[in-house]
Amino acid sequence: MTDATLSTLARAETARLKQFAETLIEPLGDIEVVQSRTGLVMLPMRDTAQGTAFHLGEVLVSEAHIRSQGHEGYGMRRGTDLQAAMAMALVDLALQTGVSKETCEAFCAAEAAAQQADDTAVLRKVEATRVDMETF
Amino acid sequence: MAYVATRGGERAIEQAERLFREEIGPFDHSRVHEIKQSLPYLIDRVMGEASLYDEDLAALALAQTGGEMFEAVLLLRAWRTTQPRLTVAKPVEQKDLFTHRRISAAFKDIPGGQVLGPTLDYAHRILATDVLGGSAYAPEPVEAAEKPAPANVPSVSAWQAENDLVDLPDPDPTQGNEIPDLTREPLLFPAKRAHTLQSLARAETGGTLALGYSAMRGYGSAHPTVNEVRLSEAEIEVTHPDGRTFSAGRVKLSQAEVVDKKGEKLSLGFAATFGWNEVKCISAATLDLNSPGAAKGSATEEEFFLYHTEGVESSGFCIHFKLPHYVTFQSSLDAMRDAKAKKAAQSSSSATEPAE
Numbered sequence: 001m002t003d004a005t006l007s008t009l010a011r012a013e014t015a016r017l018k019q020f021a022e023t024l025i026e027p028l029g030d031i032e033v034v035q036s037r038t039g040l041v042m043l044p045m046r047d048t049a050q051g052t053a054f055h056l057g058e059v060l061v062s063e064a065h066i067r068s069q070g071h072e073g074y075g076m077r078r079g080t081d082l083q084a085a086m087a088m089a090l091v092d093l094a095l096q097t098g099v100s101k102e103t104c105e106a107f108c109a110a111e112a113a114a115q116q117a118d119d120t121a122v123l124r125k126v127e128a129t130r131v132d133m134e135t136f
Numbered sequence: 137m138a139y140v141a142t143r144g145g146e147r148a149i150e151q152a153e154r155l156f157r158e159e160i161g162p163f164d165h166s167r168v169h170e171i172k173q174s175l176p177y178l179i180d181r182v183m184g185e186a187s188l189y190d191e192d193l194a195a196l197a198l199a200q201t202g203g204e205m206f207e208a209v210l211l212l213r214a215w216r217t218t219q220p221r222l223t224v225a226k227p228v229e230q231k232d233l234f235t236h237r238r239i240s241a242a243f244k245d246i247p248g249g250q251v252l253g254p255t256l257d258y259a260h261r262i263l264a265t266d267v268l269g270g271s272a273y274a275p276e277p278v279e280a281a282e283k284p285a286p287a288n289v290p291s292v293s294a295w296q297a298e299n300d301l302v303d304l305p306d307p308d309p310t311q312g313n314e315i316p317d318l319t320r321e322p323l324l325f326p327a328k329r330a331h332t333l334q335s336l337a338r339a340e341t342g343g344t345l346a347l348g349y350s351a352m353r354g355y356g357s358a359h360p361t362v363n364e365v366r367l368s369e370a371e372i373e374v375t376h377p378d379g380r381t382f383s384a385g386r387v388k389l390s391q392a393e394v395v396d397k398k399g400e401k402l403s404l405g406f407a408a409t410f411g412w413n414e415v416k417c418i419s420a421a422t423l424d425l426n427s428p429g430a431a432k433g434s435a436t437e438e439e440f441f442l443y444h445t446e447g448v449e450s451s452g453f454c455i456h457f458k459l460p461h462y463v464t465f466q467s468s469l470d471a472m473r474d475a476k477a478k479k480a481a482q483s484s485s486s487a488t489e490p491a492e
Contacts, residue, residue: 002383011383051308056337059384074377078387122236123287127280129237131239
């Protein structure tokens with residue numbers, strides 16, 4: 001089971017995420033930056049004919065890894081925006097350390113709702129292309 | 137083949153590159169953005185063949201090369217070597233895909249139904265020439281359904297296995313760095329299935345279609361029926377340092393399964409790639425279906441189609457023939473002249489011989 005909050009943060013709208021994370025920098029205090037870099041994630045897939053796991057190719061991501069009070073904050077998002085990955089890590093760290101807990105949870109809930117709404121809008125259009133087929 | 141170093145032409149080389157770039161002209165981020173927004177299927181094709189998923193980089197590669205696809209793919213393959221590999225994500229499972237399109241030509245009533253998704257399959261192919269006269273082209277909006285389609289739909293082959301039409305193997309437990317990887321080890325034959333499918337995922341679309349089409353037209357042993365074609369988005373499942381797993385985002389991918397009758401069961405061919413590119417997947421799956429027992433040197437033999445659909449190597453080998461081959465060609469001419477001279481000497485000596 002994947003962590004819904006982290007998955008939401010990884011897809012959160014970039015400008016809103018950065019803007020929100022800005023507000024966490026001061027209350028979080030001293031933070032050790034362990035990693036801030038771009039890199040590749042190899043993405044495998046399972047073949048449906050013979051069950052073999054094989055590599056589709058690599059996805060470009062940005063990664064941020066921070067540490068504070070024994071907690072690890074982590075962000076990984078598609079693309080080269082290091083600030084956005086760092087913003088994700090800050091929200092993750094804040095949630096773990098209880099800094100601005102309620103506003104963090106509210107931010108994540110709002111982003112999750114926005115993503116759900118986007119997905120539903122796409123799937124309603126997809127549903128419009130469903131075929132009720134008759135053969136003669 | 138022999139090569140010889142040549143000297144000179146530095147200025148010509150520099151000016152030639154300038155001439156190429158001058159014709160494309162200066163560009164900035166706005167052109168890259170425009171390419172990314174307006175040409176998603178071209179971006180998909182480039183990302184698939186480059187085996188590197190990032191729309192911005194693919195759009196940049198197209199802008200920088202003026203749309204010279206082989207150069208764009210080469211730029212991206214070269215660039216990826218500058219980046220560290222952070223991790224290997226969890227293998228994507230078909231049942232988890234966020235599905236936009238899923239159709240079957242083999243069965244009408246597949247579980248989950250037939251959903252066309254975005255396609256021009258049934259469109260009239262009419263060029264919108266009015267645009268050149270100054271009119272804007274505004275597509276009709278989709279009339280969305282009340283209820284959303286289910287995001288996840290089951291695989292057709294799993295349903296066929298329940299009906300004793302195909303044998304589904306036990307899933308391969310290989311994960312992470314244990315999965316064979318063509319970018320880190322050579323392609324050897326007979327190829328591991330993981331290598332074959334990875335190579336087809338990176339294959340050049342035109343080459344894959346040409347060889348797949350030859351099999352479809354009868355130069356293969358199995359006629360494909362499309363069991364399932366799917367366009368979807370997959371989650372990139374990675375692990376937080378504290379052990380929690382999460383999705384780092386979604387990527388578009390396409391896959392095809394083709395079937396043929398084999399005794400009392402159906403045999404399956406499979407292929408998938410980054411981006412939405414059905415032609416490549418159906419062609420590649422057809423090659424996969426046809427490859428068992430294919431004759432050496434035939435288009436459906438694994439070694440033949442894997443080597444010849446590798447776009448960077450094949451285009452690179454093709455264009456290397458433009459480079460100076462003066463010494464090898466002179467040597468061929470020498471051999472030709474020598475043979476001619478010997479033949480002439482022979483015929484002149486036989487002409488002077490007295491008739492018996």
